[in-house]
Amino acid sequence: MAGPIASGGRATAAPPGASYGRALGLLASLFFMWGFITVINNTLLPHLRSVFDLNYTQTTLIESVWFIAYFFASIPAAKLIERVGYQKSLVIGLLTMAAGALGMVLAASLPSYGVTLIMLFVIASGITLLQVAANPYVAVIGPSETASSRLNLVQAMNSAGTMLAPLFGAYLILGRSKGGTAATGTVLTEAERLADAQSVILPYVIVAVVLAVLAVVIARFPLPAMGSATSRVAKADRKNHSLWKHRNLVFGVPAIFIYLIAEIGVANLFVNFVSQPEIANLTNEQAGRYLALLWGGMMIGRFAGSAIMQRIRAETVLAVFSIGAFVVMLITVFTTGPIAMWSLILVGLFHSIMFPTIFTLGIKGLGPLTEEGSGLLIMAIAGGALVVVQGWIADAYGLQTSFLLTAACELYILFYAVWGAKVTAPLPDPVAETTH
Template sequence: MASTPSSAANNTSANHINHRNYLPELTILTSLFFMWGFLTCLNDILIPHLQNVFELNYFQSMLVQFTFFLAYFLISLPSGKLVEKVGYKKGIVIGLITAGVGTLIFYPAAGLRSYPVFLIAFFILASGITLLQVAANPYVTILGKPETASSRLNLTQAFNSLGTTVAPYFGSLLILSTAVKTAEELSKMSPAEVEAYKAAEAAAVQYPYLGLAAVLFIIAAIFAVIKLPQIEASTVQSGDGNGNYDEIHDSAWGYKHLLLGAIGIFVYVGAEVAIGSFLVKYFVSLDSSMIEMEAGKMVSFYWGGAMVGRFIGSAVQRKIKPGTVLGFNAIMASLLVLISMLSDGKVAMWSILLVGLFNSIMFPTIFSLAIRGLGKHTGQASGILCMAIVGGAVIPVIQGLIADSIGIHHAFILPVLCYLFIAYYGFKGSVPSFEKAELAVEVD
């Protein structure tokens, strides 16, 4: 296909994007990955706290994750349109402000002891994080060479994992340190003691989230004044570097490897969130002598493994095809979950924690493979993939129903099935149709 003057100009701009050094910009963007990882992972600590406060069963407690990740499904596509209209930088600022408003609502939710208000706060917080993801993930893949996009996204996602590693320990000390009393225990206390207890219980949630709101607003102010590269959708280069793949279909929905990637994101986020959400209660069930605060601290190893794995994965994927690494990690994750299900005690505990190490590269690798070669459709594709994060809403709730039915230990069969699909996507489903066609021509 002959290049028009417009396409030639776009390719020139794209080449400029690919060859510039964007280390300063990428360094600034890592703060966003850290913050949304921290905020998302605090849910794993808040869930057992709310489960105790409101006397919820597993299904009811998983409504936290359902509400949180439902925002990705409802907000992702509008976020994609907003980013296309106002740009990456303004999209990031709006996302930070929205997330800040969400964290502020935790204060009245805790003071009122209202579970519905908590769920509203989770939804608004997640809406802001959704906008951040829609803007920041493709931005990182664009700022540099297409062939190193997966490695680059893995590196920035490693700082997301740093946030998820720190959050459980931080949350356990501040939130789970206040032991929740039963109705019987409260009945034996004087009115003044009950009031003091409720105030302490509310403060355990209120003050940490007030601090987080302040941090989010400060970061929003910083992003509002700093200079970031202005990259238009029309200048985004396709995965092969020649700018032609994006003209195969009129819409991102026409690419099979993108749609399979969306399913991959759905089941990956669902599996990761389901495992993380159940860990505190799971560890207590494995060891009755373990208190919830100590179990919450153990969750840091799960997310810490993801952090270490992303740093390793960023280097490995420069040598080995990302799809192969993804398939291998998914197989290992499924085996570790099965080992945990079929064992008890320390073996069950550490095998499920090790899953985090192999979860590490899954999201950024699926994401970068799914948008490969989409060119001008990259913004729309990012919205589709972020919408698929709703798996974090659906799969934990289903696992909650399974846990209420057959027990928490064997409810982990659901993540096993999720990882098997991811293995298929890594080894086969992630290969774009245009690459298959080229391969067929070469063979002929």
Template sequence: MNAQSSTLSKPAAIAVVSLIFFTWGGLTSLNDVLIPHLKAVFSMNYTQTMLIQFTFFGAYFLMSMPAGALVARVGYKAGIVMGLVVAAVGAALFYPAARMPSYPVFLTALFVLASGITLLQVAANPYISLLGRPETSHSRLNLAQALNSLGTTVFPLLIGPLILVGAVLGADEIAAMGAAEQMAYRAAEARSVEMPYLMLSGALLLLAVFVLLMRIPSLRDATEAGPAVYHTYLEALRQPHLRWGVLGIFCYVGAEVAIGSFLINYMAEPSIGGLSEAEASRFLAFYWGGAMVGRFIGAALMTRIDARRLLGFAGAMVCVLLVTTMTTTGSVAMWSALAIGLFNSIMFPTIFTTAIERLGTLTSKASSLLVMAIVGGAVIPLAQGALADRIGIQLAFVVPLVCYVYIIWYGLRGSRLHGSTPVGGSAVVSRSGAMH
């Protein structure tokens, strides 16, 4: 039909949507820069500071189902545009939060920003999988996820130093100031986030207008709905490999986010790197960049090595690196922590795909449960923060260590399939993608 000729080609549409993957990856990784910055501004302990990740990833848990219902009503393209606008509003709220300055308003801004990103996830992941033949959907998702990882690498490198532009003072130095000096210092430090996040807000709005005006294909996918929704979630959870996979996603995302959240403060420790927060933010590129490089290496290795064994091996390597990080000092401890990103790379997609394997018509419900398990990014960093306040930041890495021990077990045992036929009918290709 003529309408088809008026739309962009599918490769061009894939490029547009992949740009959105890049953007939300970068926005998510900026939390790792905000954590040491706001910790200093408000003189908080680690438990209080980790409310940043708790708020951000808690939005995934609370908003995933409402976002899915909205996308089912308005369609993929409109859902993407709305997600970009909501994220832009969240980024703009950083301005009043910095002007006050108010930690609760910062958390509110983060929740709105994360709600927009959740809507983007729900709309963009299935949309990009529909832009072409079903048998090549995994390659399109992998391309988009690689660009997502590029965003997590580039944003802290370019925008991080803008946020951490001033010299961050310690709690003792701030306490030595007079009340007026403290207020002036905190106000100046808080305002360093104004311009970066206003720029990001403007960029998100421009991207929303761009997507709205672009004639990308208007695709639809069959959407499950109806009174059996609670029944099918429970039915999906009766499958052991999915049940353990949901816990695997919870542990993995929580551990990955927790490590990234503490890296800047960890590298600033005199016994580890002795770096300023601004210098340390540049080293985040090695952590997130390693995940991007490892994704390509892992994809090649999986053509020869069983994915479950590779997952177990990657988990074991991370455990070795974490033990090294916890028991050494200096550059060895620092680079051991940064190298974890390389082995993290294959974990999310491997856990996700093994968990939904052979679930047939339950696949969409299983995918929703796995996306909701991203709430681990809210819980695990908070637990590590509470422990860091008691035993120190270095030994607190035992929290993600426990998570990776579970991932080893899941890769080698928990992901094993039971039976030989798909559950509930013929196999269904997953329409849900990964966050990382």
């Protein structure tokens, strides 16, 4: 796989001691935006469920299409980065997302379930391009020992976006629709569904404009190159090494895949779950506001995790958080009322450090194989597509029971933290050597 860290073979290596503070600050805005746009789906899904009269399987299929994009777009994204460079690829990714957001306006105007799926795929493909470049970039520009701490810190901005998105969606989508403000179980007329479909137009116009402005800013910003000489050496060295000798990567890819099933399942079904009479008996709009607390917990957890990992090994922190997530998911499944709702909110705190920590543990010790390993880990985000399995379980056995799948996912993360993340056959990291 082409390297997401390289600058297309045309940039010069960054000088030793170069400061990446401003670049990281700008990249943090990208983390914010893709988190924001991804989590708009959490309020969009119950909205579309009402507009198109979907069951849980059809509803979660919308999110599955979103994450299938990670599988199909990861390799083309990495190749694009190698061909046109890091900075141009970021601009292309942002403009792709903006085009998809404008496409959502078309989907709402028709309205069309099929066009909605296509446009969400386009937006997710743009996000994939940003992910393939930005995550490994942040991970390798400092000491490898603090990579998890650094990526957790920047990912906290992603969580800030995910925390604000439910409020944005609840107000501009659910709050402006009949289905979003009516009591659970209310049957809408055809005219009401058509009117509700139009409520997504304004939010996605706003999103498209912001993405276009950010693309212009990125295009004009002097981002530091990440060393073309390093990439050429890496390509020669790769022939003598195998990814499959690195246990932390081999078990890290399924860890990312499985974690995404857990995170996306909780987020996408949260509104429907807490709206149930036996849980909190809320309207979808009210439940959307509580969803912001779940994502707020992820933001707090990442800031805290970044500080904790300065003193405690990342593997240990990951193990403790996975145990906490498993416990609160069992409480969610086997209780009712406010206890079930607040336990589901609390899982956001425990999920917070999982993705960035698994990612940095997965590429640890890969040396010249870091680029390929990073690409595989980003591709594993496609695990979010299997949220449709939880939708099927919810239809067959009940929404509350479906969260047992989430609990099972937490156990694999615990296994990875305790055993799977151990580094085997570590290789020297030439990238780190050029950036100190």
